[in-house]
Amino acid sequence: MTVPRGGWDPGEYERLAAIAVAAVARHVAESQSGDVPVGSPAPLPELIQRLELRSLIRDGGLEPERFEPWLERMLEHSVRLHHPAQIAHQVGAPDVPSAIADLVQGAINQPMSVYEMGPAAHAMERVVVEWMTRQLGWPDGAGGVLTHGGSLANLTVLLAARAAAAPDAWTDGVDRTLAVLAPSSTHYSVRRSVAMLGLGERAVVDLEVDEYERIVPDALDDALERCEAAGRRPMALVAAACATSTGLHDDLEAIGAFCREHGIWFHVDAAHGATALLSPVHRHRLRGIEHADSAIWDAHKMMRTSTLAAAVLLRDGRRLEAAFRQKASYLIYEDSDDVGLSLLERQVECTKAALGARIFMTLAFRGEEGIARYLEGRYDETVRFWELISAREGFECLSRPESNILCFRYGRDPQLQIRLREQLLAEKRFHLSSTEVNGERWLRMTVTAPATSEETILGLLDAIERLAAAD
Numbered sequence: 001m002t003v004p005r006g007g008w009d010p011g012e013y014e015r016l017a018a019i020a021v022a023a024v025a026r027h028v029a030e031s032q033s034g035d036v037p038v039g040s041p042a043p044l045p046e047l048i049q050r051l052e053l054r055s056l057i058r059d060g061g062l063e064p065e066r067f068e069p070w071l072e073r074m075l076e077h078s079v080r081l082h083h084p085a086q087i088a089h090q091v092g093a094p095d096v097p098s099a100i101a102d103l104v105q106g107a108i109n110q111p112m113s114v115y116e117m118g119p120a121a122h123a124m125e126r127v128v129v130e131w132m133t134r135q136l137g138w139p140d141g142a143g144g145v146l147t148h149g150g151s152l153a154n155l156t157v158l159l160a161a162r163a164a165a166a167p168d169a170w171t172d173g174v175d176r177t178l179a180v181l182a183p184s185s186t187h188y189s190v191r192r193s194v195a196m197l198g199l200g201e202r203a204v205v206d207l208e209v210d211e212y213e214r215i216v217p218d219a220l221d222d223a224l225e226r227c228e229a230a231g232r233r234p235m236a237l238v239a240a241a242c243a244t245s246t247g248l249h250d251d252l253e254a255i256g257a258f259c260r261e262h263g264i265w266f267h268v269d270a271a272h273g274a275t276a277l278l279s280p281v282h283r284h285r286l287r288g289i290e291h292a293d294s295a296i297w298d299a300h301k302m303m304r305t306s307t308l309a310a311a312v313l314l315r316d317g318r319r320l321e322a323a324f325r326q327k328a329s330y331l332i333y334e335d336s337d338d339v340g341l342s343l344l345e346r347q348v349e350c351t352k353a354a355l356g357a358r359i360f361m362t363l364a365f366r367g368e369e370g371i372a373r374y375l376e377g378r379y380d381e382t383v384r385f386w387e388l389i390s391a392r393e394g395f396e397c398l399s400r401p402e403s404n405i406l407c408f409r410y411g412r413d414p415q416l417q418i419r420l421r422e423q424l425l426a427e428k429r430f431h432l433s434s435t436e437v438n439g440e441r442w443l444r445m446t447v448t449a450p451a452t453s454e455e456t457i458l459g460l461l462d463a464i465e466r467l468a469a470a471d
């Protein structure tokens with residue numbers, strides 16, 4: 001078969017893909033065996049040099065023979081999400097079906113916001129969103145869209161809430177009367193969205209939280225009074241399922257009841273926790289979400305898709321279409337009322353990656369049950385780790401975990417927690433994170449890799465004791 005000049009060479013594709021697939025397969029297998037160090041980032045300038053990034057951009061020359069050793073080096077300097085000791089962040093250890101979806105989409109590149117620009121990918125997104133709204137227990141008429149991450153999803157929801165509260169804001173801008181009720185523990189993207197929407201960060205009215213930074217439902221009346229006394233009206237209230245720092249869930253039933261009573265848009269940031277809806281054992285943690293006006297769901301967290309694959313979900317899908325009041329005549333006909341074939345009126349993006357393919361492939365291969373089993377495995381193990389840590393002298397946990405996130409500490413010195421984390425990372429044996437809860441510093445683990453075991457955690461506790469003794 002002849003290849004047109006500058007065209008796609010199937011032979012090259014097959015050669016490079018074979019090298020890449022084999023190298024990645026080795027890398028992931030090695031990572032999940034735990035037989036290699038979990039690693040830690042090299043200083044940035046050094047890494048740029050080691051990977052010859054500048055010279056390769058300038059001179060090119062990455063031939064198939066050079067590609068393999070270069071790729072091995074690149075992988076060595078990448079975070080090993082499948083490693084048992086990789087317990088730092090919330091990005092899931094991706095599963096094979098989503099990786100394959102990316103491999104395919106990387107080649108056929110379907111910018112699917114408009115149906116005709118990627119029919120199969122578009123159809124997958126439609127059906128995935130429909131499936132998600134059903135998991136939330138929402139009635140017909142619910143709708144949504146996939147977007148590049150939870151932060152953009154929160155922004156999109158709040159834009160829809162703003163359109164509901166102040167329909168003229170799109171054309172006339174916003175006045176200073178709107179507010180968003182949210183706890184200080186809310187993900188930073190909520191506060192950032194409020195500022196980006198032109199409301200000003202001060203429009204966030206803090207909700208009272210308990211010692212675990214969960215919203216105190218009994219104090220909601222006070223917050224509403226504070227809001228009204230400041231001359232503002234709430235356009236939304238944001239609760240978490242679950243909170244980024246602690247992995248704990250707000251009481252969605254009580255908060256939802258309050259919102260219904262006062263006619264306030266109830267938004268649940270379920271970026272991390274929504275996948276628990278698939279588990280008969282854990283779905284109760286989200287009880288009350290069925291009454292929410294909107295929710296977000298990151299499949300790239302506990303559904304094990306590659307980044308990014310987030311969903312904006314609204315109980316009444318039409319409210320999302322009211323959020324963006326624009327038409328693009330080169331993509332959709334000005335006079336067409338048929339929004340059925342375009343997602344442009346629901347999302348920030350114009351061109352968008354085939355996000356639905358990642359989620360669809362994961363579901364199609366693993367099924368709801370397979371994903372539920374994965375989630376239950378991680379959630380249940382985290383409870384076991386909580387037991388191990390709580391039983392060990394000198395260690396303390398913030399609370400019994402309700403997800404795969406667990407905060408713990410050794411002693412109470414905030415600086416010690418930071419030093420311990422940094423030293424563990426420098427030793428390249430454990431990668432964990434750290435957070436502040438109610439002004440106190442904790443170490444934080446997020447258990448996403450199936451390879452993480454009790455042995456891993458016992459090793460971590462030994463390492464912490466050793467480092468603290470030498471501190």
Ligand SMILES: Cc1ncc(COP(=O)(O)O)c(C=O)c1O
Pocket residue numbers: 090148149150151152187189240242243244269270271272298308310
């Ligand atoms: C509760 C919550 N909301 C939103 C986000 C933001 O999601 P993303 O990183 O996909 O933008 C996160 C991410 O950690 C989160 O935990």
